[in-house]
Amino acid sequence: MKLDYPIKFEPILKYRMWGGDKLVDVLNKQSDEKNLGESWELSDVPGDISVVANGDLKGKDLKQLLTLYGADLVGQKNRERFGTDFPILIKYIDAKVPLSIQLHPNDALAKERHNSFGKTEMWYVMDAEPDADLIVGFNKEVTKEEYVQHVDNNTLEDILNVEKVKKGDSFFINTGKIHAIGAGCLIAEIQQTSDVTYRVFDWNRVDKDGKPRELHTELALDAIDFAKKDDFWLDYTKLENSSNEIASCPYFTTHYLPVKGETTQDYSATDSFVIYMCVDGEGTVTANAHSVAIKKGETILLPAAIDEVQLSSTGMELLEVTV
Template identity: 55%
Template sequence: MLNYPIKFLPILKDKIWGGDKLVTKLNKPSTLNNIGESWELSDVEGDVSIVANGSLKGTSLKNLLETYQAELLGKNNFLNFGTKFPLLIKFIDAKQDLSVQVHPNDELSKARHNSFGKTEMWYIMQADEGARLILGFNKTITSEEYVKLLEEKKIMSVLNDVPVKKGDAFFIETGTVHAIGAGIVLAEIQQTSDITYRIYDFDRVDDQGNERELHTELAVDALNFSNNIDTKRNYTSKKNNLNEVVKCEYFKTNYIPVEGDLELEYTTTDSFVIFMCVEGNANISICGNTETINFGETILIPASVKNVLVEGECKLLEVTV
């Protein structure tokens, strides 16, 4: 029986653009210097999460899905996804700018890669002064203009620059050109996919002097060339309440500022619940079992659980499908 809040071992990713904040600020266990991503909950082949706590410690997420099925996922999710976990949950530290990129939609991803698409959202946990994102084009262009600008290394002139601060939230639909700028730590919620088309990488080279691969031809068919894409999400911050940030066909994310005790009821929620702690810490209790969630940690609540008690001072992202 799934009767306690489940934590997973973080899967840390060394990236050319990564820094040390996931280790020094979010307390991820690593001695490496360029940790760009912490995969908190993953069912990506080759990077499947492993339970870190309780009686199921050492069990893979894949084994949990095969054993507990709808008890873990929810009845409708199990019908839709079988034993495939539908979301990939990350924390990201960008010491340098990430590459300019785009993710294909479900149709393209299925045809080309036998994968889900990659609709995602970001919640900004920390931003250095002057930090910014690239989100969409600043004017509508054609695919021919796009290729010409790439060839002339002028693509940055048509990209939309967005300044950011802590607490900002963004929804990035497939097809939206985007990049995380230097000096940003964020929480990312996305479909389970690792399909990325890299468009431009600032002519960077690795330790061996090699430039990273670009995916110019693949990206042309995936891009939305319009400048009319709404990515910023405004939301309320009412204490001890579920403040809706994003609601789409792939996931729903609420922002919950917790002060003291908060009882959450999921009687009508046919889904697992994910909590990401983006500030502070708290105790999370289900079925008489308690687990502490600290800043930069993630907890999974099985779909069979209908009552959750949160005690502490923290800010959580609550994610369901």
């Protein structure tokens, strides 16, 4: 079977106590379950491996593709760097109420403690209700001792930085940066393949069994960046039918690609797979005479072996992700 067409995967839907109904009602995910918080669009996390939903490869999972096709799927450099692991995890997130205050360890700590990658990530705000906000970092310089005191006194909120958000805002979340997605945010998230999260405050909530969720207070102490850094806002241009860089780091590069009419993307010099996340509108992705429809809330993987893609739409907005 040829690796010559745009690939879709079955979404992996996740119940979350903070989840809402937008993944179903706005992004058209198929589920009767309530409080869906995450749709894992492309995952190589053990136990949650994405399965192909279209074309000749339908029914095969991402790990099988990585084994069968290697560099033709991910690119030669990624094959050498990651072997048969897929380096990023792609999600859509609906926060009906705020997520816990949390952070993620870097590669070294995650490897030592969890045999995992660290978790550098970025957010793109697809939709935001009026007055929606996010927590990103601290609002002042904080020592470890001050932080511990606030945790002990249940006053952690006092030292957290809150940012109001709107559609199109984008944020980069370094490892170690304390953060939380606020109520009313619909988010596209790109991150390293990791499910390691250190939860440090959960608004004194209990789960559906009446139990408070586990906190990782001690583990977090060695992982937190206590410095006040305004390095999270991502500014970018929005030129039509062009790849506008939003973020670039050793783990992924993301462009904003608004499409109107028809345009061709040349990936012949790109030694990587390409992921399209449709964050608004709908259109068609064509490669090697294979056309696949994409609409808001859907995701497509273009294997590295595909050199050229035609995009067509009366108006859609894509996030274009490579490694």
